[in-house]
Amino acid sequence: MNIDRYNSNGRFHEAVVYNGTLYLSGQVASGGGTVAEQAKECLDNLGKTLEKYGSDKSLILSATVYLADMNGFAEFNSVWDAWFENGTQPVRTCVGAQLAAPKYALEITLIAALKNKVH
């Protein structure tokens, strides 16, 4: 087996692949705007990131969602719920946590399967 690492910023890689599993770094939106806007931007970016590295949004296994303020839980969920094609939702954990800067309302960490491993 190999470890394949993609798109380093010198601090972490955006994606690491090992044993048929794709690990992504925690993804934030560009910051500012509403929780719903950040959720949409972040999820859409994650969808593109997954495709870049041989997966896609229907192959997400696990998601950990960190909200800067759990008062935004329902607003986040409304975007999340609409984003997935039914039947493809991953397992999920969603908790409140302090994020890297106040402009971020949320951060999402995904583990996904690879297209060429799933039959």
Place this chain on the structure above:
Amino acid sequence: MNIDRYNSNGRFHEAVVYNGTLYLSGQVASGGGTVAEQAKECLDNLGKTLEKYGSDKSLILSATVYLADMNGFAEFNSVWDAWFENGTQPVRTCVGAQLAAPKYALEITLIAALKNKVH
């Protein structure tokens, strides 16, 4: 390899299986009561959930525990310590985080192995 997903609520699946590994969504107790009561209920429910999807409590690989208040750490640990058969404890990370509603004292996220893969 397949992705097998179980028990969706339209937002996330309770369990996803891929490559011999079972991922569970973050599990809470029904809420209210003491930290110890929630810990026991949550762990017992997780034990049943693991069995439903081809694993069991002796096959947990990794646990992430989120406590709403780390002042409940010792109380949580007393239930945790008694729940596992010695030698079967997973790796664990336990941190404080805001949960989905004030009635929840804790949330636990597990990754486990499958019975039919372990010799």
Place this chain on the structure above:
Amino acid sequence: MNIDRYNSNGRFHEAVVYNGTLYLSGQVASGGGTVAEQAKECLDNLGKTLEKYGSDKSLILSATVYLADMNGFAEFNSVWDAWFENGTQPVRTCVGAQLAAPKYALEITLIAALKNKVH
């Protein structure tokens, strides 16, 4: 496949290996001192732990970093950035969370590949 568990304290194992993947428990430093000092101590200990169980710091797949105070983010990053050989950084998520005792500035949870599985 086997589950191999290492170094239990009766509460959790320090390391669990399954399917070519090494899971480590959340690691803290001994506590006290600056964020930079704790980061260095914690990462150096993790490096030794990885080697003890058949991996090493160049084979880390994923890191979750919990900081007790995100004001220490830049200070943490300066140590993190220097610790990795370029090209070997994992994916990373870094959030703020309450830790087990006030003396801890950070806690790090790693998933890594095994040396004898990587070609």
